[in-house]
Amino acid sequence: CILIPLNAWGAYIMGLLVAQGLSDPLTIMIKAYPLNLYPIMAMLIVVIIILSQRDFGPMRKAEKRARETGKVIADGSVPMISTEVISLGKKEGVPARARNMLIPIFTMVFMMPLGLIFSGWGQVKNIDSLPLFEAVFKALSSGSGSTAVLWAVLTAIFIATILYRTQKIFKLKEIIDLAFKGIGGLIPLALLMMLAFAIGKVSRELGTGLYTAELAKAWINPHFVPLVLFLLSGFIAFSTGTSWGTFAIMLAVGIPMAQNMGISIPLAVGAVLGGGIFGDHCSPISDTTIISSMASASDHIDHVKTQLPYALSAAAVAALFYLVIGFI
Incomplete structure (x- = not known):
């Protein structure tokens, strides 16, 4: 969804860009897509895993168990349906x-x-x-x-x-x-999502994301801005369980920083969007993670554990690129 402009995600992001006083949000958003590295890397990893047929981490153990014993759910695990x-x-x-x-x-x-x-x-x-x-x-x-x-x-x-x-x-x-x-x-899913939304709302009411973002602004070096925006967005999205909330917080922080430090605005936008998706992808309280567990009828924590190595691998590559781009 994050790489498709003609949907609710694109419309929402454009609205946030307009709120920051940018006159041509569609152009900026389209320029930011190639710089939104996390989802691109995540999809590349999916292709590599499919072609190589080589899983790793907890997923490899789960695949081996399923092939050898026929058990698609681990002992003691509780499916989300x-x-x-x-x-x-x-x-x-x-x-x-x-x-x-x-x-x-x-x-x-x-x-x-x-x-x-x-x-x-x-x-x-x-x-x-x-x-x-x-x-x-x-x-x-x-x-x-x-x-x-x-x-x-x-x-x-x-x-x-x-x-x-x-x-x-x-x-x-x-x-x-x-x-x-x-x-x-779907009743277990509804209950878990209700609790996840409650935790996310408490986190937002406490101002966790905004506080973290403001704290980071004090010591940031211009060369590290893309990397820091990516990592900070990931942390906030993981903590709050919402990528959209993270976009609202971090675009309001990242765009003025980019303007004041002479950094490419599409680069800053891409880093924020990628970080928000990364944190949301990993967060156990994210609605997308919960829905993925439900759709695959897997134990929720098992799903979080098995996807985490892949998400971290994609994030590590994306972070390295943001570090290099920051010095160019």
């Missing part, structure tokens, strides 16, 4: 068709930005007087994420219901029962 949902099997006598999965998923993905636009359209002042492209971006950034997700999921379920009923795969009662089983399986 109910065992009732995990144990659901394939219905006998029903041919496997990829479209029965892909069409509802693509429907949900397609409905997400539409939901953001529709829910945010009425929130933008004088939107009818704006050019269409700008109006859509502003609506995206003002839209309700929870409302968009709800509409997208309900639409996907509706499309899936039509598919399954027309093919006589499930009766309507079976579809309703399965839907409620899916909802019930």
Whole structure:
């Protein structure tokens, strides 16, 4: 998401850049993308792991256990979704068709930005007087994420219901029962996210991120600004569990620093964005980490442990590049 400009992330970041008095936020954001090194390195590592078939760290042990014993969950681990949902099997006598999965998923993905636009359209002042492209971006950034997700999921379920009923795969009662089983399986996720949001809110109310950022400004050397912005953004995102909150804090700190010290603004923006994604990627209280654990039906802490070596590897390479770029 962070490398795609035409979504809610891009609209949000552009809004933050405008708030810092930058007159051409879209150009700056696009120039910052090649300098947003962490997600680029993370994706390169994924490609390398796939091609080499060589995992490392806790993931290697988990892969070995799964291959040798068939256990996809370690002993003593608790999946982030109910065992009732995990144990659901394939219905006998029903041919496997990829479209029965892909069409509802693509429907949900397609409905997400539409939901953001529709829910945010009425929130933008004088939107009818704006050019269409700008109006859509502003609506995206003002839209309700929870409302968009709800509409997208309900639409996907509706499309899936039509598919399954027309093919006589499930009766309507079976579809309703399965839907409620899916909802019930997400209750542990909802509870954990509620606690994670509470911890993040307490951290923000205490001003942890802003205090850390202000503390670092006093001793920073211009050559180390990109590296420090990256590391500091990562620390704040890890501590608070939110990349978007980190962007708001650190862009307000990093852009004025870059302007005062003669540093490239796209470089500062890229370092902040990359650091925010890195910290959010590693944080056990981040909603994205929690959702990843849920989606893979894995133990939450096991997921954090297995992804950490890969995240740290990508971050180390990105940090090295920021250090070198700072002296160029």
